[in-house]
Amino acid sequence: MAYIAPKDYAADPEIVAKILRTISGQLELDWMKRVGEPAAFRPSQPSRGLTLDDINQGGYGPDKLPEVIRHNFSMAPRGSLMPPGLPSLGYRVNRKSDVWADVAASLFEESKSRRWAPARDVPWSALDTPAHDQRHELALCQIATGLISIGLVSCDVAASWEWRMNQEFHEIKYLLCAQMFDAGRIAEAFRKRALYGGGSLGVDSRPLGELLKSIFLSDTYPEASVSMNLLLFSWVQAIGRHWAAHASNAADAYLGGQLAQDATRFVSYGVDHVRSHLHARPLQAEALADHLDLCENALVGALGAPELIEPLVIVSGGFEPAAAFYRRTASEYFRRCDAAGLGDRREVSALTPFLRMLQGDSP
Amino acid sequence: MSYYGSADYRYNDDLALRMRDIKKGNLDLGWLKAGTESRKFATENKKRGLTYMDLNHGSYGYDDLPELPRGPRGAAPRGAAFVPENQADLEPELNRKTDVWAYKVASFTEEAMSRQWDATTDVPWKDLDQYPRSEEIEIAFAQLCTFFTEVELIATDLPAKWLWRMNNQFSEVKHFIATQAMDEARHAEVFRKRALAGGIGLMEALPQTEHSLKAILDGDTYSEASAFMHLLAEGNVLTMFRFSEFISPTPVDKRIFQLVMQDEARHVSYGMQHLKWIMDHAPEQKEQLHRALDEGENVTINQFDAALTECMIVLAGKGTKPEQIQEGIKVVGNMQAKQITEYFHRLERAGFAERIPRSKFTPMMADLGIGQGVKAAL
Numbered sequence: 117m118a119y120i121a122p123k124d125y126a127a128d129p130e131i132v133a134k135i136l137r138t139i140s141g142q143l144e145l146d147w148m149k150r151v152g153e154p155a156a157f158r159p160s161q162p163s164r165g166l167t168l169d170d171i172n173q174g175g176y177g178p179d180k181l182p183e184v185i186r187h188n189f190s191m192a193p194r195g196s197l198m199p200p201g202l203p204s205l206g207y208r209v210n211r212k213s214d215v216w217a218d219v220a221a222s223l224f225e226e227s228k229s230r231r232w233a234p235a236r237d238v239p240w241s242a243l244d245t246p247a248h249d250q251r252h253e254l255a256l257c258q259i260a261t262g263l264i265s266i267g268l269v270s271c272d273v274a275a276s277w278e279w280r281m282n283q284e285f286h287e288i289k290y291l292l293c294a295q296m297f298d299a300g301r302i303a304e305a306f307r308k309r310a311l312y313g314g315g316s317l318g319v320d321s322r323p324l325g326e327l328l329k330s331i332f333l334s335d336t337y338p339e340a341s342v343s344m345n346l347l348l349f350s351w352v353q354a355i356g357r358h359w360a361a362h363a364s365n366a367a368d369a370y371l372g373g374q375l376a377q378d379a380t381r382f383v384s385y386g387v388d389h390v391r392s393h394l395h396a397r398p399l400q401a402e403a404l405a406d407h408l409d410l411c412e413n414a415l416v417g418a419l420g421a422p423e424l425i426e427p428l429v430i431v432s433g434g435f436e437p438a439a440a441f442y443r444r445t446a447s448e449y450f451r452r453c454d455a456a457g458l459g460d461r462r463e464v465s466a467l468t469p470f471l472r473m474l475q476g477d478s479p
Numbered sequence: 480m481s482y483y484g485s486a487d488y489r490y491n492d493d494l495a496l497r498m499r500d501i502k503k504g505n506l507d508l509g510w511l512k513a514g515t516e517s518r519k520f521a522t523e524n525k526k527r528g529l530t531y532m533d534l535n536h537g538s539y540g541y542d543d544l545p546e547l548p549r550g551p552r553g554a555a556p557r558g559a560a561f562v563p564e565n566q567a568d569l570e571p572e573l574n575r576k577t578d579v580w581a582y583k584v585a586s587f588t589e590e591a592m593s594r595q596w597d598a599t600t601d602v603p604w605k606d607l608d609q610y611p612r613s614e615e616i617e618i619a620f621a622q623l624c625t626f627f628t629e630v631e632l633i634a635t636d637l638p639a640k641w642l643w644r645m646n647n648q649f650s651e652v653k654h655f656i657a658t659q660a661m662d663e664a665r666h667a668e669v670f671r672k673r674a675l676a677g678g679i680g681l682m683e684a685l686p687q688t689e690h691s692l693k694a695i696l697d698g699d700t701y702s703e704a705s706a707f708m709h710l711l712a713e714g715n716v717l718t719m720f721r722f723s724e725f726i727s728p729t730p731v732d733k734r735i736f737q738l739v740m741q742d743e744a745r746h747v748s749y750g751m752q753h754l755k756w757i758m759d760h761a762p763e764q765k766e767q768l769h770r771a772l773d774e775g776e777n778v779t780i781n782q783f784d785a786a787l788t789e790c791m792i793v794l795a796g797k798g799t800k801p802e803q804i805q806e807g808i809k810v811v812g813n814m815q816a817k818q819i820t821e822y823f824h825r826l827e828r829a830g831f832a833e834r835i836p837r838s839k840f841t842p843m844m845a846d847l848g849i850g851q852g853v854k855a856a857l
Contacts, residue, residue, distance in 0.1 A: 138789070148799075193628040193671060196628075197682060199684065199686060205696055228598070232591070242730075244830065268554055269647075276639075278635065283632060288630065297661035304588075307650075316558075317539070317558045319559060319561070329567040334481070338624050368847070417494075472496045
């Protein structure tokens with residue numbers, strides 16, 4: 117047991133005495149006088165309900181949060197009164213610019229309002245008579261196997277940082293819980309997709325595992341965020357769209373659409389987070405760029421691995437459509453990097469020579 | 480950057496040759512010969528859809544997962560083909576099934592997925608103005624909501640602290656824990672919103688409570704932390720939710736407690752079934768769990784004298800007049816006795832009844848002369 121209470125309360129006569137005083141009706145009630153900032157917030161748009169943005173006002177909102185949290189390492193909610201004696205819960209991520217994105221609260225709201233459950237919401241019986249051949253089906257199962265791995269490790273990444281974040285950033289912590297939930301659902305949905313009917317899982321991809329490990333073992337949260345939310349999920353989002361666009365049945369169309377929708381939240385947070393991080397601390401651009409150099413290199417390994425590119429070629433109907441899909445997705449990703457303040461990564465990214473390779477040019 | 484991949488793909492002849500071959504239509508297709516099991520999976524109950532339980536067969540299932548899944552340490556899903564020496568090792572720390580597993584965990588996960596709700600739209604916030612409350616009742620309720628906002632996020636932080644250390648073979652448990660994190664984020668959200676919609680705002684954080692939260696977060700093993708959090712702490716909170724529904728000042732508040740209760744019951748059930756799994760499969764861990772709960776119960780006792788007790792008394796008695804206080808004390812006393820008896824019943828159902836005579840609650844309740852139900856449970 118790592119934490120030992122300062123007293124053996126069970127043997128503390130003062131505790132029993134206090135409880136007996138309470139039982140006899142001698143209440144202190146002094147807590148009733150310790151009231152903070154009054155608040156009676158209401159939905160700004162009744163049809164949307166009471167959102168986090170509606171209650172983020174005055175001392176309860178994040179606007180007055182300092183860049184470095186020095187006043188609260190406990191679980192006291194932001195805006196509550198903090199008496200002496202609150203312990204430190206050991207939070208390690210205490211700088212606002214390391215985690216913050218203004219869009220986070222809305223993305224958390226969206227994640228709840230767009231909830232879906234793979235067990236019931238996917239029309240699984242549409243897979244009973246898929247309008248594609250067996251090789252195409254096995255290619256989808258192989259892509260699904262990769263998506264399950266992505267879901268499992270993305271859930272780990274969000275979890276590994278959430279518990280280290282200061283409670284003052286509760287909107288970000290909420291969003292990371294939603295990411296854990298969304299990533300777990302990706303793993304669930306595509307496991308079910310691969311196995312339904314007479315399906316099977318495919319093979320593990322070492323290069324994909326290396327990409328995921330590079331993200332999982334990021335040294336800082338901004339590095340984890342830029343590599344997972346902005347880089348990895350740009351590709352997950354694109355795979356979702358591609359899956360839906362090439363679907364031969366209602367189940368696959370639904371799954372691809374939902375994957376793209378959920379992945380878009382990761383990307384949106386990533387762009388806004390990196391942008392605000394670099395706005396507050398522009399010198400961090402180099403650290404993020406270094407990390408992306410390595411993760412993009414790992415991504416090239418995953419994109420070029422037979423376990424991914426070959427099933428994509430089959431599903432896309434040939435090499436050229438698959439290569440076009442890669443080019444389009446890379447282009448979108450580069451635009452997002454630019455929008456996030458990372459500059460033009462086309463010239464430095466390992467993706468660029470890889471795309472040239474796909475065109476048949478010398479890398 | 481802690482991890483560098485094994486290859487530099489900017490200068491990789493193998494990759495260039497592979498791309499040239501694929502472009503010419505010469506696919507390797509080695510992945511088509513995965514050699515994984517092919518089975519006919521179907522939905523057993525159309526209404527419930529395709530569940531994890533439907534997939535629980537053969538190499539893809541969890542029943543046949545051994546206590547020590549030797550080999551898999553990476554991102555490969557259970558049942559996929561992988562080469563142990565060729566996987567990217569994610570270095571999981573929890574690799575024994577007993578470390579994490581619980582009976583019925585797959586059905587808990589499915590339930591969590593199907594019973595998602597939204598604190599923004601599923602609570603009729605606009606109706607709050609229809610129900611007049613005295614200021615002292617609203618103050619007491621604001622203190623109660625402050626407490627719930629404060630404690631609920633421990634049940635996101637603790638699962639998050641352990642989830643990424645678990646082997647990916649235990650995907651149903653990891654998924655359950657992810658759903659719990661989301662549930663608890665939603666709980667913290669709904670109580671924060673309620674406190675900030677009622678007119679009073681947030682009140683005071685509780686140092687005694689926070690020491691309990693710290694003890695939960697600092698558990699030495701996942702099972703110790705789970706026994707403390709899922710079984711003891713969330714069990715207590717579940718009883719409080721039921722009680723709070725009963726004493727809620729408005730129907731809007733009752734609705735909140737109805738929504739959070741179903742989630743909390745699921746978390747407590749997981750904790751109980753995880754403990755039961757340990758009792759059945761690793762009874763040698765009993766003493767370690769006893770020691771963890773000795774300290775868990777110790778810090779829990781310190782919460783009895785907090786503002787928390789008094790705010791519940793005011794709510795239960797519907798005010799602060801002496802007769803209202805007396806009524807409140809009666810109701811809250813029953814609730815606190817119920818917390819202990821329900822905890823003891825859960826220990827019994829988990830096969831850990833030997834804990835009850837050793838519990839720190841037992842002599843304390845006797846000293847106080849309350850809780851006949853506790854004595855009955857003994």
